[in-house]
Amino acid sequence: MSVSALIEARYGAAADFTLPALSTRAEAVLETVLSHRTVRHYRDEALPAGTLELLVAAAQSASTTSNLQAWSVVAVEDPARRARLAALAGGQEHVARAPLVLMWVADLARLRAIAHANGKSGEGLDYVESFLIASLDAALAAQNAAVALEGLGLGCCYIGGMRNHPEEVAVELALPPDTFVTFGMSVGIPAENLTTEMKPRLPQAAVLHREQYSAAGTPRALDAYDERLTEFQLRQKMTPIGWTRQMANRIGERASLKGRDRLKAVLHAFGFRLG
Template identity: 55%
Template sequence: MTPTLATRSTDLDRLEALSFQRYRQTQQIGSVWNETVDTLLAHRSVRSYLPTPVPQGAVELAVAAAQSAASSSNLQAWSVVVVEDKDRKNRLNAVAGQQRQIAEAPLFLVWLADLARPRAIATQGGSASEGLDYTESFLLGVIDAALAAQSAVVALEALGLGTCYIGAIRNDPETVARELGLPEGVFPVFGLTVGFPDPARPADVKPRLPQSTILHRERYSDETRRKDLAHYNEVLRRFQAEQAMPSIDWTDQVRNRIGTVEALKGRHVLAAVARRLGFALR
């Protein structure tokens, strides 16, 4: 749908409501609204699902959206594995720490950085494929997978489905690789739960940092950072109270998440694991 000025009062009201949901304060985000903008701004991580199966064709549509995302040099260095088998999903959930959303979601997608395919193409054509042995190529695959997955998320949410990214499969990528039969040169980047949200346990839009913190013009500036972070701590604490979540300042959450090696939950060895999975990372 082509973006249009939200000249109707109902559209303007909806845009303001979406903006306030996302920031919990007045934030000017222009006056362009359509259903795509609505889907993007209303995104929330869904962790409670109905047992209803995902409609036939939804995966194929999501993959078409994923393949419509940008791809570096059109290498398309990603793949995705669809997991519906309950036992396999349970085994993957053990890697992720037994998360409720994985257990409940009828569909689990594992997004992959896939350098096995370009390597095979090079080998079959008699090329050395030396470029795949560098960190740049690993990053290329990870970025391509992330861009693809986010486009798929937008498509799935436009169908009324909910999603939640699962980075915890990187707690043990080698176990994930064995479970999914991944060849050398393929790395599991993250999972994605998919299903119909349970209306009895609704998820709300989590507030984000004000744009003054992350939007820079011409040159980077952190002049408002201290004030913005103090305000955001207050905003997020109100959100946590509304959602019956544990109360913690966002700044403390950041410090806890990056403060120790233990907080990485085994992911401090990812470079070594990636090498064992076939990435030289020179």
């Protein structure tokens, strides 16, 4: 698909802006980025040799705050371990079936060890800022890996459910203090004849603010998005609830967090002081 066609698919409507002139290279990159969709069904087939290492190289090419590189990734290929992680993530079968699951870790342990080796306490790691840096670094690295793997013809799915039972996940991965799994990512070769429709995103009128934040156009944008997403849900044989009601249900009650309301206490127990 062309870049303009992909933008239309991304929003469920034709672009209301003019595209700049694009080089062949730019078109190829944008086609990969704009084609992103979640893939949960994979062939029963191992990834080609060197794929994991290539994805890590792409991940390490992402930006990182102050060159702290405060993240790690645990690659899980053992079927039994994948099955246990799938159960911990709420019974997500694609975690068990994917040939590779990447567990993206906010990692301050390496920096703490460096501080101690240099006769310092590492007190600067004991604040929300440092945990935020580590989490952002992990997310940036993961997204670079996602773009790379999709460019290779692979598919992936982010797994936020890894935060449902963080203590058990930490034991499964033998994580040290000062580390935390921010999310997982199942990776595999998309199943043959799999056609996953691109899920529309919010209109730019809801997320793009020029010079200063203004929500003036948000209500109309949300109404339009509810309509488009309802149509998408009907085509996908999903409950036609739209987006705003779905999100209200998702954040409306503590129970909807599926145990993640405990994360502050969990992080303290993991060694993150969050001062």
